[in-house]
Amino acid sequence: MLIAGLLPESFVDWRGKLVATIFTYGCNMRCPFCHNYALVIQRQDRFLNPEDVLRRIEELREWIDGVCITGGEPTIHPDLPLFIRELSKITKVKLDTNGTNPDILRDSLPYLSYVAMDIKAPPHRYSELSGVQVNMRKIEESISLIRNKARDYEFRTTAVPLLNQEDFEEIASWLSGAKRYVIQQYSTQNGTLNPEFRNLSPHPEPFLREICKKIAHHFGECILANL
Numbered sequence: 417m418l419i420a421g422l423l424p425e426s427f428v429d430w431r432g433k434l435v436a437t438i439f440t441y442g443c444n445m446r447c448p449f450c451h452n453y454a455l456v457i458q459r460q461d462r463f464l465n466p467e468d469v470l471r472r473i474e475e476l477r478e479w480i481d482g483v484c485i486t487g488g489e490p491t492i493h494p495d496l497p498l499f500i501r502e503l504s505k506i507t508k509v510k511l512d513t514n515g516t517n518p519d520i521l522r523d524s525l526p527y528l529s530y531v532a533m534d535i536k537a538p539p540h541r542y543s544e545l546s547g548v549q550v551n552m553r554k555i556e557e558s559i560s561l562i563r564n565k566a567r568d569y570e571f572r573t574t575a576v577p578l579l580n581q582e583d584f585e586e587i588a589s590w591l592s593g594a595k596r597y598v599i600q601q602y603s604t605q606n607g608t609l610n611p612e613f614r615n616l617s618p619h620p621e622p623f624l625r626e627i628c629k630k631i632a633h634h635f636g637e638c639i640l641a642n643l
């Protein structure tokens with residue numbers, strides 16, 4: 417595990433919970449709108465020791481509701497399931513993932529209380545919005561695993577201004593029947609991996625509300641976040 421950082425207190429990484437957030441290093445996607453790009457493209461030589469991180473979480477245990485593991489993309493690290501297993505002995509664990517590694521996800525699921533999987537775009541635009549050639553078979557496999565085996569979960573899409581209403585409707589039909597779908601407002605506050613994306617204006621809030629209303633019947637619930 418390459419762990420780049422630990423934030424002892426976060427209110428934004430697991431809806432409704434106070435968590436400690438663990439940031440893993442590296443990602444196999446290059447989403448042009450990525451705002452965690454320091455963990456994706458900037459070289460880093462010093463990492464936290466996983467044993468030390470576990471000890472720190474143990475110290476924080478009584479103050480937090482759980483831990484969120486995010487990145488980067490946590491599932492590129494083969495020892496992730498073991499790390500999650502150890503963490504789950506201390507507190508509840510949520511995993512953020514882009515869904516490209518269903519095997520690692522499968523091994524992690526028994527120890528996870530919550531999974532949030534990014535859905536970058538409808539299938540025909542996936543590679544465009546993730547900046548790499550994506551194996552859609554693996555994405556489909558992760559979606560199916562989460563729908564059928566996760567204790568609790570959400571699928572979520574960042575409302576990149578390049579995505580239009582038809583794209584959201586296509587995503588909704590694709591994921592139809594899922595428990596929870598979250599549309600996250602686009603933000604350039606921390607910069608973006610592709611500097612050109614810093615100049616894009618987010619979709620207006622009423623437009624996102626309208627989309628959410630239109631596609632809500634596909635899901636147990638449809639939520640707007642980061643507005």
Ligand code: SF4
Pocket residue numbers: 443444445446447449450451452453456487488489514546
């Ligand atoms: S937004 Fe894309 S590039 Fe950035 S960490 Fe997530 S999957 Fe990787």
